Amino acid sequence: MISLSQNGDQRKNTDELEWRSCDLFSMKDAEKSLAGADIAVYLVHTMLKTAKLFQGVFEDMDVILSDNFAQ
DSSP states (O other): OEEEETTGGGSOOOSSOEEEEOOTTOHHHHHHHHTTOSSOOOOOOOOSOOTTOOSSOHHHHHHHHHHHHHO
């Protein structure tokens, strides 16, 4: 199983779980991080302003994240 996190490179992999760092605001990062996955489950919610998007509200940011993940 693969798990994505903004700080995945700081987490310890196990035999069952591989951590990968990912910024879902970046389509390229999402594509790279999801490579090799057969099934993906989206459990992401942000209330923090990240990825240099300082003008939007968190609902707008969630739309960007979920769209990048889905594509």
